[in-house]
Amino acid sequence: MAKRIEAYNVSSYYGSFKAIDNISMTVEPKTITALIGPSGCGKSTFLRSINRMHEVLPGARIEGRLTIDDQNIYDSDVDVTAVRRMIGMVFQRPNPFPTMSIYENVVAGLRLNGVRKKSLLDEACEKSLVAANLWNEVKDRLDRPGAGLSGGQQQRLCIARTIAVEPQVVLMDEPCSALDPISTLAIEDLMFKLKDRFTIIIVTHNMQQAARVSDRTGFFSIDKTGDPGRLIEYDDTQKIFSNPSEKKTEDYITGRFG
Amino acid sequence: MGDTSPRSAETGTGGTLTTDGRRGSAGGGVPPAHTPDSPGLGGGGGLPRRTRFGMESGFRVLTLAAGAMVLVIIVAIAVFLISKAVPALRANTENFFTFNGWSPNGTEPRFGIAALAFGTVLSAVLALLVAVPVALGIALFLSHYAPRRIATPLGFVIDLLAAVPSVVFGLWGRDVFINPVRDFSVWLNEYFGWLPIFGGDGPFGRSIMLGALVLAIMVLPIITSLSREVFLQTPAMNEEAALALGATKWEMIRTAVLPYGKPGIIAAVMLGLGRALGETIALAMTLGITFDISANLIENGGNTIAANIANAFGEANDTGRGALIASGLVLFAITLVVNMTARAIIYRRREFRDSAA
Ligand SMILES: Nc1ncnc2c1ncn2[C@@H]1O[C@H](COP(=O)(O)OP(=O)(O)OP(=O)(O)O)[C@@H](O)[C@H]1O
Ligand SMILES: [Mg+2]
Numbered sequence: 001m002a003k004r005i006e007a008y009n010v011s012s013y014y015g016s017f018k019a020i021d022n023i024s025m026t027v028e029p030k031t032i033t034a035l036i037g038p039s040g041c042g043k044s045t046f047l048r049s050i051n052r053m054h055e056v057l058p059g060a061r062i063e064g065r066l067t068i069d070d071q072n073i074y075d076s077d078v079d080v081t082a083v084r085r086m087i088g089m090v091f092q093r094p095n096p097f098p099t100m101s102i103y104e105n106v107v108a109g110l111r112l113n114g115v116r117k118k119s120l121l122d123e124a125c126e127k128s129l130v131a132a133n134l135w136n137e138v139k140d141r142l143d144r145p146g147a148g149l150s151g152g153q154q155q156r157l158c159i160a161r162t163i164a165v166e167p168q169v170v171l172m173d174e175p176c177s178a179l180d181p182i183s184t185l186a187i188e189d190l191m192f193k194l195k196d197r198f199t200i201i202i203v204t205h206n207m208q209q210a211a212r213v214s215d216r217t218g219f220f221s222i223d224k225t226g227d228p229g230r231l232i233e234y235d236d237t238q239k240i241f242s243n244p245s246e247k248k249t250e251d252y253i254t255g256r257f258g
Numbered sequence: 259m260g261d262t263s264p265r266s267a268e269t270g271t272g273g274t275l276t277t278d279g280r281r282g283s284a285g286g287g288v289p290p291a292h293t294p295d296s297p298g299l300g301g302g303g304g305l306p307r308r309t310r311f312g313m314e315s316g317f318r319v320l321t322l323a324a325g326a327m328v329l330v331i332i333v334a335i336a337v338f339l340i341s342k343a344v345p346a347l348r349a350n351t352e353n354f355f356t357f358n359g360w361s362p363n364g365t366e367p368r369f370g371i372a373a374l375a376f377g378t379v380l381s382a383v384l385a386l387l388v389a390v391p392v393a394l395g396i397a398l399f400l401s402h403y404a405p406r407r408i409a410t411p412l413g414f415v416i417d418l419l420a421a422v423p424s425v426v427f428g429l430w431g432r433d434v435f436i437n438p439v440r441d442f443s444v445w446l447n448e449y450f451g452w453l454p455i456f457g458g459d460g461p462f463g464r465s466i467m468l469g470a471l472v473l474a475i476m477v478l479p480i481i482t483s484l485s486r487e488v489f490l491q492t493p494a495m496n497e498e499a500a501l502a503l504g505a506t507k508w509e510m511i512r513t514a515v516l517p518y519g520k521p522g523i524i525a526a527v528m529l530g531l532g533r534a535l536g537e538t539i540a541l542a543m544t545l546g547i548t549f550d551i552s553a554n555l556i557e558n559g560g561n562t563i564a565a566n567i568a569n570a571f572g573e574a575n576d577t578g579r580g581a582l583i584a585s586g587l588v589l590f591a592i593t594l595v596v597n598m599t600a601r602a603i604i605y606r607r608r609e610f611r612d613s614a615a
Contacts, residue, residue: 084501
């Protein structure tokens with residue numbers, strides 16, 4: 001089910017601007033990896049490079065190799081849509097489809113993949129909502145607009161939508177930054193649960209969150225504005241937060257905690 | 259006016275009227291007209307006092323008057339139209355709603371709206387059937403497929419099309435476009451003549467088809483540019499959500515762009531329909547001007563309410579004008595029904611749209 005992701009010397013560009021430089025890292029299956037670092041250091045850019053969402057923006061391109069179970073997702077004969085189905089993504093701001101009901105939102109990905117049978121859709125909808133810890137709250141109003149839920153519920157709806165297509169990897173870009181502490185905890189619990197089935201990579205500005213949920217942590221940084229972001233240190237979360245080998249990591253972490 | 263404002267009293271740079279309108283901010287002697295957004299420079303001397311008869315209340319009166327005037331004008335027009343139409347309708351010796359013909363100027367006026375209303379709706383609907391798919395296709399191309407350096411000039415050309423006066427379209431339709439349409443009609447008649455809409459034995463050309471096609475070209479720019487705007491407004495995060503689920507570009511458009519833009523598309527189509535229903539001169543010049551209800555699209559013929567008004571107004575007497583005004587009221591009613599239907603459609607799924615913000 002879950003797969004290993006390896007990045008080799010990945011550099012991503014917006015036009016002529018190099019946003020990240022030579023990132024190499026390996027993410028083991030069924031782990032949670034946190035990416036931390038100051039604003040603008042390219043965490044989102046790297047995350048979006050993993051499921052080929054980076055290239056959606058005009059002028060954006062990437063160099064290097066990114067493999068999932070040893071297959072380069074940037075090979076010319078690889079189907080982009082298949083990559084994105086395999087590597088799901090949850091965005092910073094909850095983005096349910098505004099015109100769709102809760103039910104339609106959850107099964108949107110399945111419909112895109114040609115699933116038509118009502119019983120299959122119903123089953124997947126319930127299963128995903130249960131997995132996203134949302135079922136009990138919405139089971140009586142599945143036909144209501146998805147955008148009518150609270151922010152935290154919407155984010156869990158988006159998680160349900162993402163996992164409904166049974167991806168191998170789930171990328172989350174600051175999924176809790178718009179949420180209150182209770183909803184944040186709900187989503188952190190959810191991540192632990194999902195870890196059994198998916199490889200998870202999460203970008204977060206919340207150091208405690210990184211320390212709480214992740215197995216491994218990558219610290220990104222830039223030297224000065226205009227420079228590309230680099231992966232400064234990548235290690236077990238324990239190690240990063242107790243005894244980082246890089247001075248920059250330590251400064252960043254203690255700066256935030258102190 | 260203005261003498262309660264410390265600012266104008268101090269500086270006296272003229273234009274005290276504008277000064278007072280600027281929320282009484284105490285400026286430092288800069289003529290306000292040149293720096294409309296400059297923050298108050300804190301020109302000392304306590305808080306500026308509120309002006310009692312400043313622009314604020316003046317403006318309120320002005321807007322109120324403008325609003326009231328619209329109502330008055332509308333009521334006046336309605337009263338005028340109805341007072342003209344009623345005597346003519348009284349004098350009519352045929353049923354206004356069912357009779358096919360228009361001779362209101364004799365001693366026994368005979369006129370009916372049936373054929374005209376039919377032609378109006380038929381030509382407008384046909385025009386939309388042709389224009390809407392093309393317009394939506396162009397709009398999607400401009401908003402989601404074409405690279406910027408093609409989209410901008412192409413969009414400009416299409417907007418330019420909207421600036422062509424309808425009389426020019428009419429002339430072009432009558433003298434130029436009629437030739438290919440006639441050839442096409444002959445061809446349709448030969449191979450699809452067994453269909454009533456393509457039947458008949460000529461002459462062909464100045465037909466509902468020609469009128470509707472010219473109309474289609476005329477409404478194309480409105481529908482295209484409005485729906486392009488709507489498509490461009492789709493939140494990027496919804497498009498990305500669809501793409502991240504593994505949608506192809508077209509699937510993304512179907513999942514995120516079209517549903518989001520639906521109310522806007524309907525509004526655009528309705529605006530186009532409004533224009534098509536009311537279009538006068540281009541149809542007066544391209545249609546064959548007959549008074550019968552016929553579904554035949556290619557034979558010379560066809561007429562619409564607006565075209566009939568344009569053609570018949572010149573030689574109309576008093577009753578004739580009243581009759582034309584009555585037909586205008588019917589056109590107004592048709593347009594109104596179309597508009598309200600559109601609104602009903604848009605509002606039906608409002609809940610889903612309003613929570614979208
Ligand atoms: N669409 C874009 N076009 C051009 N440059 C961009 C674009 N998006 C991001 N960048 C630039 O790329 C760099 C990395 O941005 P990125 O969004 O990946 O940072 P981030 O680490 O996710 O920051 P944050 O923590 O604030 O989300 C920044 O310098 C940013 O200005
Ligand atoms: Mg980011």
